[in-house]
Amino acid sequence: MSIEEEYYINFHVGGKFVRDPYVRYLGGAMVRLKEGPDTISYFELCKIVKDELGFNTIQLIYFHVPGSRTLQDNFRVV
Numbered sequence: 001m002s003i004e005e006e007y008y009i010n011f012h013v014g015g016k017f018v019r020d021p022y023v024r025y026l027g028g029a030m031v032r033l034k035e036g037p038d039t040i041s042y043f044e045l046c047k048i049v050k051d052e053l054g055f056n057t058i059q060l061i062y063f064h065v066p067g068s069r070t071l072q073d074n075f076r077v078v
Contacts (some may be wrong), residue, residue, distance in 0.1 A: 009035045013053055023075065042078055 015028025016052050031053060042061070061078040 006034060007036055007041070008032050011049070011053060013049075013055065045078065 004022050009032070011031045012025045013028050013031060015025050017023055018026045021033055027053055031067065033048065034050070035048075049058055049061070063078050065074040065076075
């Protein structure tokens with residue numbers, strides 16, 4: 001990871017995943033935070049969701065690899 005590069009994590013919150021026929025996220029809001037993807041842990045993600053986004057309960061956190069064409073191409077639980 002280069003010092004000159006900036007990285008962002010996009011959180012989609014308050015909506016749901018639907019398949020019609022492709023997987024997509026429907027409703028809710030997107031929050032974009034400047035974070036390093038190679039240095040952030042699962043527990044830090046949970047803290048961001050709880051403290052910065054105001055959610056008390058976390059069910060699952062999903063990760064989508066950039067460069068994949070669609071959500072269903074590379075969509076994993078963290």
